Amino acid sequence: MNKVQTYSLFTDFDIDLFKAGKHFRLYEKLGAHLIEVDGVKGVYFAVWAPSARTVSVVGDFNYWIQGEHPLQVRWDSSGIWEGFIPGIEQGTTYKYKIQSNNGGIITEKADPFAFYCEKPPHTASVIWDLDYKWKDKKWMETRKEHNDLDKPYSVYEVHLGSWKRHGEENRFLTYLEYAEDLVNYVKETGFTHVEFMPVMEYPYDPSWGYQLVGYFAPTSRFGNPQDFMVLVDKLHQAGIGVILDWVPSHFPEDAHGLGFFDGSNLFEHPDRRKGYHPDWKSLVFNYGRNEVRSFLISNALFWLHHYHIDGLRVDAVASMLYLDYSREEGEWEPNEFGGRENLDTISFLKDFNEAVYSNYDGVQTIAEESTSFPMVSRPTFNGGLGFGMKWMMGWMHDTLEYFQKETVYRKYHQNDLTFSMTYTYTENFMLPLSHDEVVYGKRSIAGRMPGDEWQKFANLRLLYGYMFTHPGTKLLFMGSEFGQSAEWDFQNSLDWHLLQYPFHNGIKKTITKLNKLYKTEPALHEKQFSPEGFEWINYSDHENAVMSYIRKGNDPKDNLIIVLNFTQVVRENYRIGITRPGKLIEIFNSDDADFGGSGVKNDKNVFVENNPYDGKEYSAILTLPPLSAVVYKIDDTKL
Structure with a gap:
């Protein structure tokens, strides 16, 4: 195998943007790229590791031997190591072996910018290109007509690992199988958008995808990157928008991931009061570091660009905004003005939203934000965070609390429902009945309804009727559209057999009719935020x-x-x-x-x-x- 050759994709302007936190196309520079240099095909590697003493590429092409293919650090103090290795082809597995200046610590890391990863539990990155011939031109040219805030926005939330599984072996469906089964089902039931719980590569199934290691790679559990492109493409051809859950709030400490990447706190905040999340036992990004901001915003724009994604639902925004989130007194430090708000996060989220909306027409960002933080879905030029929509968590909690009550007591609690109209127009709200509401002993949405069997299903139809006629856009977690009886189990398929029973099939018919009503009646969407x-x-x-x-x-x-x-x-x-x-x-x-x-x-x-x-x-x-x-x-x- 040929040795590493000196080569760079970076210009001085790229480095200046990177250092300033304003390089939003880093995926074109960092990572592993199949290129041709002087007529020779191979791979250009570039990785950010400013605290490294040495960085070498190891993989199945050199028997994972450290030092066989060392990268060279750039002269400009950017901390970027790079080089061109001839002869490497698509499908090659690799990692970076990094020896740190901090006491000689050696880490072996997956590529933060890898486009493809080995199937878990394996952890190597895989050389891959993103070539694909899209067939969704009509959708892309007209998607603004589907995604504007005065258009119907009925979202079907999907966990790809458990929507449907195959046979007695309980295997995952592939992206290509989803491109048939899921697309047909969503089209039949009338949802306008699908929201995928995180598809970026993650090591641990019970995290449901919210503990990411491969931010630029769709998980290999269901196929390769082009297979996922087919799924998005087919949804678009069917007139269905695609939203991805995006997790810039935290990341796991897995040895091959971003944590302690080059023997230093590179991506995470070095102060554990800001850099560690006690609830999820994970690390928190350093939003005040410019290079990390470039990484995250580049990642958001990557999915919009290469995968034609129509919206990003940003997870756990509240945990990002508050320095004291899930922390006791003495476990957090106030900001420079003595407040509890994370000023770096606020600045980062504004930059993120400005970058998304200025670069891509007809897309939306949606905040999962559970507090009364002001102006989340207001433009940055008016002092807002710049999101297009915000989840209406108060409506969700109050509504489910009300509907769980026996009907004889409801007359004493009607304010639980009417209260939402006192603040409905303070934000552009999306009404969510999401995955979080059907786990951990909360029961399914259908399982919360009181009364005998007839009353349970009548209550569920009433709940959905109320939801679809209440101002705001809608989100419903998979299974809820046919009255799934059991709580969601990420390890198994939804209980599709229930559709043979009239009450469950009736719920599906109800949702189908409500989706049609929402789309065809202008009064339900034209002024939904006014x-x-x-x-x-x-x-x-x-x-x-x-x-x-x-x-x-x-x-x-x-x-x-x-x-x-x-x-x-x-x-x-x-x-x-x-x-x-x-x-x-x-x-x-x-x-x-x-x-x-x-x-x-x-x-x-x-x-x-x-x-x-x-x-x-x-x-x-x-x-x-x-x-x-x-x-x-x-x-x-x-x-």
């Missing part, structure tokens, strides 16, 4: 446990009337206020017999009366089905 898009009819009928409201679009003729009955009592002759004359047309009823409901409905002709009520000029008398969400439109064409 107070102009919502008006109460009556939120104070605690005694009957009934709520009613109006959702509004740009055209008043598109307005919808929603009536929710949170008990199993059929409410006859129930009067609600109406804003204009006409005839009420029922367009959705969660109690429909086709969904597994009792089939209670109003006559086809429910005329609006010239009789003021609920502070409105008109009113109508309805029959409210048990445990139901009913949606009406006003037909005034014959007036």
Whole structure:
């Protein structure tokens, strides 16, 4: 095997950007790149290791012998080691053997910029190119029309290791199998987007992918990088957007990972009060170090560029924002102004969002942020963090708490539901019923519903009816769309056999209808982040446990009337206020017999009366089905 030759992909400008924390295409420079130099094919290697005394590439091509292929450190104090090794081909496994200046410590590390990794439990990086001929031109040219904040955004959250498994051997599906089965299913049920829990390479299955070591590599559990591109491509061709969970908040201490990379605290903050996460027993990035900022933002843009990803949901933002997160008194140090906010994180997140939105049109960033930190989803030029959306954790907690109550007690707790409207428009909120809500003894969403079997499923249909008519975008974890009974188990497939039972199949039909309603009714999405898009009819009928409201679009003729009955009592002759004359047309009823409901409905002709009520000029008398969400439109064409 030929020895290392001097070669560089870096310009002086690249180094300046890197040192300034402003190089957002580092994946084109650092890592391992198949190139040709003077007519000779091979691989250019470059790795950042400023505390290293020596760095050599080891792999199956040199029997993993240290020193056989040493890299050279650049003269510019960037800490980058590089070199060209002729003859190495795609599929070659390798690592970096690093001897540190700090006491001669030797580490053997996977490449932080590797495009592909060995299948766990093996830990080497793999030489790979990212060549692929995309077929999603139509989607990419029009995706802004799908992803804007005034468009329907119904997200199906998927864990690739457990959505479906194959046969008695319980093996994973491949990316290519998902490109058929998952794409067809999502298209059938009508979700607009899929969100994948982390697909970046991770060593430990029980982490669900949230402890990353290969930030630039889709996990090899399900196939190679091009196979994952096929999955994204097929989703796009079916008109479905793709969101990835992204984890810039922490990383594991695995020996081959980023931790103590060159014998120093390179990626992690050197102060354990800022550099160690006590909940997850993991390391925290040093957001104040410019080179780390370049690494992270480059990683975000890498997925948008090479994999055509349409959005990034940023995990655990709250843990990044607060210096005292999960820390007791004395375990954290205030910022320079005496506060608990991590100023480096705030600056980093603003830079990240500005980089995403300035470089890629028609994408969104979404923050999983569980506190009242202000202006998370407001533009940076207005003082915000710059995210497109934020998870509405308060809505999720209050709603599930309410729905778990027996119906006889609900009249005492209606404020649990109405409270969300006091702060709904402070952020661009996404309503999440995510994976975190169906594990660790919390039970499945269906399993939380009270009552007998009929009531449980009626409550679940009502919950989804409420969710889809509440302002904000939507996210539902896999299995919840057919009423999975058991908690989520990452080691096994969803319980697809349940779809043979009418109640479970009815939940799937309900979600399919709600997704269609959300997409086709402008009032449910055009003003979903504006107070102009919502008006109460009556939120104070605690005694009957009934709520009613109006959702509004740009055209008043598109307005919808929603009536929710949170008990199993059929409410006859129930009067609600109406804003204009006409005839009420029922367009959705969660109690429909086709969904597994009792089939209670109003006559086809429910005329609006010239009789003021609920502070409105008109009113109508309805029959409210048990445990139901009913949606009406006003037909005034014959007036």
